[in-house]
Amino acid sequence: MIDELFTISTLIGILHSCVRLATPYLFAALGETFGQRSGVLNLGVDGIMLMGAFFAFYVVFEGHNLWVGVLVAVAVGVLMGMLKAFVSVTMQSLQGISGIGLYLFGLGLSSLLFKTLIGSVEGVSGFRQLAIPLLSDLPGIGHILFNHNILVYLAYLMVPVSWFVINRTTLGLKIRAVGHNPEAADTLGVSVNGVRYTTLMIGGALAAVAGASLSIGLQNVFQENMTNGLGFIAVALVYFGSWRTVGVLGGALLFSLVNALQLWAQALNIPIPSEVAVMMPYIMTIVVLAFTARQIQKPAALARSYERGE
C-alpha cells in the first residue's frame, strides 16, 4: 500500500499541496524576517494575521473588489506593525512579551469585530485558481507550480523581492546594520528607530496579507482564531531559516511538505496512525533544526532595545 504514495501522480499531488500550504507561512515568515534582521522580535504575528484575515474578508463580504480587500488588510497590518514598533522601539519594552500582548489584542479584536459586524460564519468568493498559460501545461512541474491562485504566486515572488531588498538596497544595508550593531549604525547617521519602524510596518503588512491569503484566497471564510497558531510557527520558521529569505523558503516548504505527506497518506488509507501523522511536521522541524542550528548567525542585536546615549 505504501507504494501508492510514490506513484508519479501522487507525488505531483503532494508537491502541489506543499506549494500551496506554504503560502501563509511564507508571507508571515518573510515579514518577520525583516523585523528580526533589524533586531526586533515580533511574537504577535498571529494577531496581525487574524486582523488581516478579518479585514480582507469583511471588505470582500461587503461586496468590494478582492484587491481592495488585500489593500485594506495591508493598511491594517501596517497599523498593527506601527503599534508593535511604538511599544517595542519607542517605549523599548520587552519584545517577547509585547508580542504576546499584540497577539492577544489582535485575536480579541478580530473576534470582536467579527461577532459585531458579521455574526456568523459566511462564505465569500475569493481569489480563483489561475493557471498560468503555457507554463501550467508543462508535465508535472506545471501543475505543481503554476496552477494556484494569485496570492500563492505572490508569496513566492516575495522571496526574491525580500532577498533583493535586504541584500541589495540601501534600506537593506541599513536594516542589517541596525540589526547587527545599532550603536555603530547610529554613529553613521542611520536612524535606528526609523529603520525598525519601517521593518515592523513591512512585517505587519506581510503578516496581514498572510491572513488575507487564508480568508479570501485559500479558504474563503472567516472564523474566530482561524489561524490556529500559524503565526507562531511562522516566527519559528524565521529561526529555522537562519534569518535568510532562502532559508525561510526552505523551512516553509519542509514544514508544508511533511504536512502534505501526512494528509496524502491518510487520504490514501495508508495505515499509519493519524495520531502520529499529525505530530510529524512539528517533530520534523525540531529534528532538522537540531542538526543544522550550529551554523546559524543571528542578528547580534535581536530582541535588544536601543536607546541613544545622551
Place this chain on the structure above:
Amino acid sequence: MFDSLKAVQAEMGGESALEIAFSEGMFRVTDASAAIRDYASEGFDLVIAHGAQYGNSVFEVASDFTETSFAWGTSSDTGAERGFENVFAYGAVANEGGFVNGVVAAMLTETDVIGVIGPVAGDAKLYIDGFVRGVTEIKPDAQVNISYTGSFSDTTLAAEAAHVHIQAGADVLTGSAQQVVGAIGVASENGVAWLGTQSDQMSLGPDVVVTNQVYDWANVITDMIAKVEAGELGGTVYRLTFANEGLRLEFNESLEIADEVKEAARGAIEDIKSGDVDPVLIEEE
C-alpha cells in the same frame, strides 16, 4: 443550540415570556463552571451547559442548587443513579444523519471515491461510522477516504485536506467540527459536492452543499421548560433522532438534485425510523 433557544423564545411570546442569558467562549472549564454557578444563584430556572466537558461542573453545581434545573450534552448521564433529580441530558444520534448522508454520497459519486475530513481520530466517530455504513449500503465497493487534521480548529489543514481528497479522486466530501468551514470553501471553488452536518453550512457553499443534517433542539427545549414548570427538574435523557424530528435532513433548494437521490435519502430516513436499518457500522473482516 442558541438559535433553537431563540426560536423557542419567539414562539413563547418573546423576551417577556422567556428570559435568556448566555455565555460563549468558555474554553476554560473553570470559567464555564463559574458561569453555571452564577446563573443558578441568579435564579434562572434552567441552566443549559452545552458541551460534554462541562459534565463535572454541572453535577457539582447541581448538588448545591437542588431547586434549579440543569441540562447538559452531549451525554446520556442525568446522574439519576447517584441520586440527582435535577439534571437533564441530551444528545444527537449523529450516526443516523451520517448514514443518510452516506447514502446520498453513494448516490452522487461518479468516481466512487468519497472524502471525509475529521478532527481528531475517535471524535465525530458516530457521524463518520454512520456515514461509512450508509455508503456501503448503496455501493459496497466505493472507497471512503478518511483523514484527520489532529485539531478542531485548524481550518488551514482542513482546507488542504479537501484539496487532497479531490486530487485523490473524490467527488463528494463531508466532514465535521468547526474547522470544516475552510474545506467547504475549497469544495465550492472546485465544484465538488459537500454534505453538511451539525450546523447550517449551505450559505458557505450555496453551489455545492447538497444536504445538511440539522440538529433542531427546539422540541427538547420546549419539553424541558414544560417539565420544569410542572416541577419535574430532571431525569430525562433526550435523544435527537429522525423519529422525533430532532434530526432533519435539508436539501439545498437552489440546486437541482436528482429525484432518485432525494428518494434514496427519504427511504433511508424511513428505514431508520422504522428500525429496518441500524445505522451503526458493522465492523468488517
Place this chain on the structure above:
Amino acid sequence: MNTRVYLAKLIDVLLPVLAMLVALLVGILLLLLLGSDPVKAYSALIQGALGNVSGITQTLTKATPLLLVGLGICIAFRGGVINIGGEGQIVVGALAATAFAVSFSKLPGLILLPLTLLSAAAAGLVWGGIPGLLKARLGVNEILTTVMMNQIALRLMNFLLRGPLLDPEHVAAGTSIPQSAALPESIWLPRLVPRTLFHSGAILAVLLALAVYFLLWRTTIGYRIRAVGLNPHASRYAGIPVPKYVTLSLALSGMLCGLAGAVEVLGVHHRMLEGLSGGYGFSGIVAALFGKLHPLGAIPASALFGALLVGADKMQRAVQVPSALAIALQGLVVLFVVSSDLYVRRRTRRRVGEDGPEEAVEGAQFEEPPAGTGEGANVASADVASEGAGREEDK
C-alpha cells in the same frame, strides 16, 4: 535607603496597576462602540471578581495556575530565555499526574499525592528541558522549540484522552467524552471554602513562590541562573558552565508549568479533560510581567490578573458583550504594562547617577551572590535579552 528611593520603588510597583487602568479606559471606548453601558459593565467586573465570597474564591482559584506558570516564566526570564511553551508543559504535567494517579490508585493518599505531583513535575521538567538542552547544546532557538512542543503536547493529549487514558466508564457507556477517569478521592486537594472551587493548591503555589525566591536569590544555583541571564559572556569567563544553566532554567520553568497542570487536575477537575490548559501558558506570562518578573511580585500580580479575568467573564455575562472583548483588553493591558516599563528604567538610570553605582552593578558582580538585593534587581534585569544565552558560548 532614603524615602525618595522608597517612594520611587512604590511607584515602580504600582505602575503596572496604573497601566492596567489606562487599558481599561480604552475598554470604555470599546464598550461604548458596542453599545453597552460601561458603568454597568465595569461595576459587574469589580463586583464579579471581588464583590463577594464567590467572586473572591473564583479569583484565587484562577490565580493559582497563573502564579505557578508565572513562577516558571520568572525563572526562564532570569535565566535569559523565553518560555512560551507553558501551554504544552501544563498539558503534559496534567497528563502525567493523571496517568500516574489512575494507574496507582490503590496506593494510600499520603504516598500517592506526592508521587503524583512528582510525576507531573518530571513531565514538565522534560518538556521544558528538551528545548533547554537543544538550545544549550545545539543552539536551537527556544521560541521555535517551545512553540512546536506546545503543538506536540496538544496532539499527544488528543490521542491519550481518546485512547489509553479515556475513562473506562465512558467506553462502557459508549459516550466517548474525551476525558480520563476520575482520580482517587484520597488525593483531591482539599477545598478551602466549601461549595467553591478554591482549593489548597493555592497554598502550594505560594510556598513554591517563596521557594523560587529563595532559589534565585539565596542559592548559588539561582545566582548563576541570573548571572547567565544578565550576561552569558561574562558568566562564561567567570567559570559558570552556561549551557548547563540555560538548560536548567528552561527545565525548572517547565517543571513549574507541569505542576500547574497537576494542581488544576487535583484541585479543580479531579480528572484530565480537554481545554484544561486554557491559555494559562500565555496568561501566566502576563501575570509574571505584572509582578515585575519577580517570584514574590508574582503572588499579588497573579491575584490581580486572576481578578481581571474573572471579572471580565462576569462583565460578559452582565452586559452580554462577546467574550473576545476580554481577550482584546488583556492584550491592551499587556501592551500598556510593558510600555510603562520605560519610565521605570529611565528613572532607574537617573537614580543610579544620583545614588551611586551600587544598584546598577547588581548581578554584574560574579564572585558572590549579592545578599539582600533581591528587591532592587528586578528593575535593571527586567530587560533581559531574550536571545543569545546559548548561541555563542558553545562554539
